[in-house]
Amino acid sequence: MQHDNIAIEVKSLRKEFKVSSSGKGFLGKLQALFHRRHKIITAVKDIDFKISRGEFVGYVGENGAGKSTTIKMLTGILVPTSGTAEVNGIVPYKNRKKNAAKIGVVFGQRTQLWWDLPVRESFDLLRVIFRVSRSEFDRQMDKLEQALDLKPLLEMPVRKLSLGQRMRCDLAASLIHNPPVLFLDEPTIGLDVLAKENIRNFLAEINREEGTTIILTTHDMNDIEQLCKRLIILEEGRIMFDGETEFLKQKFVHEKVIEVEFHEDGCVIQGIPGVTVVREQGCKKWLTLDNDNSGIGEVIGTIASQYKIKDISVKEPSVESIIRNIYDNRVRLSTPSGKSFTE
Amino acid sequence: MEAIKIYLTLFATSIKARMEYKASFLFYIFAILSFYIGQIGLLFVLLSRFHQIKGWAMGEMIFLYSLHAFAYGFTNLIFSQLVNFDKMVVDGEFDRVLVRPLSPLGQVMFSKFEVSTAAHLIIGFTALYYGSHLAGIVWTLNKALLFPVIVGGGVLIAGGIRLMVTAVAFWTLRNQSLVHTVIFSSKEFINYPVNIYNIGMQFFLTFIFPIAFINFYPAHFFLDRSGEGLLHPALEMGTPIVGIIVFTISIFTWKVGVNHYQSTGS
Numbered sequence: 001m002q003h004d005n006i007a008i009e010v011k012s013l014r015k016e017f018k019v020s021s022s023g024k025g026f027l028g029k030l031q032a033l034f035h036r037r038h039k040i041i042t043a044v045k046d047i048d049f050k051i052s053r054g055e056f057v058g059y060v061g062e063n064g065a066g067k068s069t070t071i072k073m074l075t076g077i078l079v080p081t082s083g084t085a086e087v088n089g090i091v092p093y094k095n096r097k098k099n100a101a102k103i104g105v106v107f108g109q110r111t112q113l114w115w116d117l118p119v120r121e122s123f124d125l126l127r128v129i130f131r132v133s134r135s136e137f138d139r140q141m142d143k144l145e146q147a148l149d150l151k152p153l154l155e156m157p158v159r160k161l162s163l164g165q166r167m168r169c170d171l172a173a174s175l176i177h178n179p180p181v182l183f184l185d186e187p188t189i190g191l192d193v194l195a196k197e198n199i200r201n202f203l204a205e206i207n208r209e210e211g212t213t214i215i216l217t218t219h220d221m222n223d224i225e226q227l228c229k230r231l232i233i234l235e236e237g238r239i240m241f242d243g244e245t246e247f248l249k250q251k252f253v254h255e256k257v258i259e260v261e262f263h264e265d266g267c268v269i270q271g272i273p274g275v276t277v278v279r280e281q282g283c284k285k286w287l288t289l290d291n292d293n294s295g296i297g298e299v300i301g302t303i304a305s306q307y308k309i310k311d312i313s314v315k316e317p318s319v320e321s322i323i324r325n326i327y328d329n330r331v332r333l334s335t336p337s338g339k340s341f342t343e
Numbered sequence: 344m345e346a347i348k349i350y351l352t353l354f355a356t357s358i359k360a361r362m363e364y365k366a367s368f369l370f371y372i373f374a375i376l377s378f379y380i381g382q383i384g385l386l387f388v389l390l391s392r393f394h395q396i397k398g399w400a401m402g403e404m405i406f407l408y409s410l411h412a413f414a415y416g417f418t419n420l421i422f423s424q425l426v427n428f429d430k431m432v433v434d435g436e437f438d439r440v441l442v443r444p445l446s447p448l449g450q451v452m453f454s455k456f457e458v459s460t461a462a463h464l465i466i467g468f469t470a471l472y473y474g475s476h477l478a479g480i481v482w483t484l485n486k487a488l489l490f491p492v493i494v495g496g497g498v499l500i501a502g503g504i505r506l507m508v509t510a511v512a513f514w515t516l517r518n519q520s521l522v523h524t525v526i527f528s529s530k531e532f533i534n535y536p537v538n539i540y541n542i543g544m545q546f547f548l549t550f551i552f553p554i555a556f557i558n559f560y561p562a563h564f565f566l567d568r569s570g571e572g573l574l575h576p577a578l579e580m581g582t583p584i585v586g587i588i589v590f591t592i593s594i595f596t597w598k599v600g601v602n603h604y605q606s607t608g609s
Contacts, residue, residue: 017605072606077441079602093602101444112439116360128352129443131345 006086007181007213008051008074013083015044015069043069045237046083051230053180054211056203058228058245060218060323065234067217071183074215075105087181101130104174108186111170113158119169120154123176130177137176144172147202164195171202182206184216188223200226221320233323240326245319252322256296257315258287263308272302283310349445353453375462382534383408383470397539402477403566404536409470410558411533414497416463422502424455426522429512435607447601448506448594478566486565492583493564497557499586501530503593504554510593513600533558549578553589556582 019039044066051057061067072078073085076092076099085092092099105112113122127137145151148168153161161169167187174182184203188196204227206212216228224231224245231248233241241248257278262269267283279286289296296314303309362368386404389396396404428451431437440450475482508525512518529552532540537548537559548555556578562568564579 072438075442077438077606078604096441097444097446100442103442105442107438110435110439112442114356114360117356121356121359125352125356128349129445131349131444 005052006050007053007055007088008049008215009086010047010049010070010074011084012046012048013044013070013073013085014042014046014081015066015073015078016081017041017043043237044073044080047234047237047239049232049239049242051213051215053213054207055230056207056214056216056228058216058218058224058231059234060221060224060231061234064236066237067234068185070234071185071215071217075103075183076100101177102179102181104177104179104182106167106170106174106182106184106187108167108184108189111158111166112173113166113169115159116157118155118157119150119161122158122169123154123173126173126176132177136178140176140178141172144175147205148172148198164191164198167191167195167199171199175206178210179212181213182215184214184218186218187216188218188220196220196222203227221318221323225319231319233326248319248322249317252317252325256289256317258289258296258300258303259311259313259315260285260287260303260309261311263310265308269307272299272306275299346445346449350449350453353450357453357455372462376465379412379462379466383466386534397536399536400478402474402479403562403568404474405470406474406478406480406566407536407558407562408534409467409474410493410497410562411530412463412467412470413494414501414557415530416460416467417494417498418501418505419463420460421452421498422505423460424451424453425505425509426526428509429516429518429522432512432604433516433607437604438606441601441604448597475565480565481567489564493561496561496582496584496586499590500553500557500582503586503589503591504552506590506593507596510597510600513603529554536562553585556585 017040019041043064047066047070059067059070069078073080074087074092076096079093087099088102090099090102092103112126113119114125117125123141127134132140145154148171150168150172153165153169156165158166158169171187187203188199191199200223203214203216207214207227214227216223218224228245231241231243231245232239258275262283262285264283269277269285272287274290275287276290277285278288287299289299300312300314303312383405386408387401394400399407431440431451437447437451440447443450474480480486505526508518508521511521532548533554537545537555540548545555548559560578561580561582
């Protein structure tokens with residue numbers, strides 16, 4: 001089978017929503033009652049991508065960029081307006097049940113557990129729904145219980161769990177049938193730092209050990225930096241970047257910031273070639289390289305030889321700042337495949 | 344076969360979840376019983392003044408009522424979750440249903456246990472007993488065998504109508520007022536024999552909104568009554584067929600609706 005290596009394939013996928021707009025004020029609303037006006041909003045605009053088995057892909061974009069809409073089409077919740085999508089070789093919105101058996105889904109804002117039941121019973125029920133055999137279930141639960149530290153939560157009703165605890169249980173719930181593809185829609189939303197860290201470690205582990213293909217939407221760029229080798233950035237329903245996270249960081253290497261704290265005696269600097277001072281605070285100054293060609297080591301060498309310095313460090317550009325840059329300036333990007341993503 | 348086992352498990356779970364709130368559970372039964380007792384009381388008052396309504400005596404009226412109570416009792420048991428379905432659509436909770444390897448409709452239907460059924464059935468049995476006693480129904484084997492078939496057909500009609508109204512939520516999101524008009528208010532029509540209405544209304548309740556098949560037409564068969572008004576003898580046995588037609592249309596409407604589901608914003 002030629003599809004063997006492809007987990008997800010999306011071709012000119014498009015989703016339009018019909019939104020009825022009611023007029024302004026009382027009269028407008030009254031008018032809308034009799035004369036409905038519709039507006040077509042296109043949430044996803046003919047996008048294409050392929051994801052291979054075992055990939056860990058970050059799917060990001062601002063609110064309303066079309067992330068969730070894409071995920072919902074891939075999970076069979078929404079039917080696309082045009083275009084096609086295949087997950088594990090199955091068309092999700094035509095074959096919902098078959099698709100559901102082979103994917104795991106976590107919506108950060110919504111639980112799939114039974115609110116009034118103890119966690120254990122939700123798991124049992126999902127075992128039955130997903131037709132997982134007892135022995136397979138026990139084996140999988142053993143692993144999940146350990147990795148996500150579920151033991152103390154199993155007897156608690158879901159409504160009494162904290163957000164972080166609930167998310168751990170929801171993750172486990174989505175993996176009971178050990179699906180080859182896992183969709184995560186903002187799984188770290190609202191969690192504290194420690195809880196986030198635990199979830200990230202777990203996700204990295206199942207991606208590595210089980211080879212689970214993971215698609216993650218998030219607003220937390222630390223999730224992306226730590227987990228996703230590949231990044232797809234969406235803007236207004238179009239893909240504006242699809243490539244390695246590392247590539248993006250390389251591309252913006254001149255965004256690196258050198259943080260220098262000079263000695264009080266020689267605080268006034270007379271301009272160092274190839275460097276711009278972007279911020280200062282007393283004797284502490286932040287410098288950026290003017291272009292990515294000038295070696296960072298060279299610049300540091302120059303500074304160290306001409307001035308007395310107390311402390312010096314180099315800050316990597318964060319993916320967040322890179323993405324913000326892309327949004328703000330519509331930076332011209334070209335991916336390794338040579339495609340250009342500007343409008 | 345396995346699917347049935349899964350649904351039963353889901354069903355058992357919903358009972359367990361419901362039992363978490365025992366007091367509300369008991370109050371609910373109480374509310375349903377008082378509702379029925381009130382209705383039957385009204386019937387008694389009417390009949391004690393007029394002795395009969397359009398040629399239907401007390402016993403016959405009570406039998407009519409029993410068919411109605413059985414059909415709505417089972418319909419409430421199986422389709423109760425549909426009444427609040429628009430909430431699932433508005434909250435986007437239906438998302439969850441679509442990502443499980445089970446029929447979406449099956450999941451919605453079995454996700455809630457409706458205890459009021461117990462009350463409907465108590466009323467149904469009581470009315471059946473007194474109705475057939477007072478009306479002097481002779482229970483032949485034929486009648487005894489056909490009774491559950493007619494109730495089943497009535498469930499398909501009432502359930503089908505409910506499902507169609509429910510599916511409207513896929514387009515309009517909110518449909519509570521429609522649910523209350525079509526499902527709850529409309530059933531008052533068949534508390535009385537349908538021939539008390541004018542011919543237009545009878546036509547409507549037979550061919551457009553066919554709830555007259557839930558009790559009025561089949562009651563003729565059980566009571567050995569001869570037809571009047573619109574009634575053609577064939578309609579007496581029409582309930583199961585009408586039920587299958589209504590339910591088939593409703594399943595189709597539901598399926599089109601599911602593909603029209605828009606979820607909620609990201």
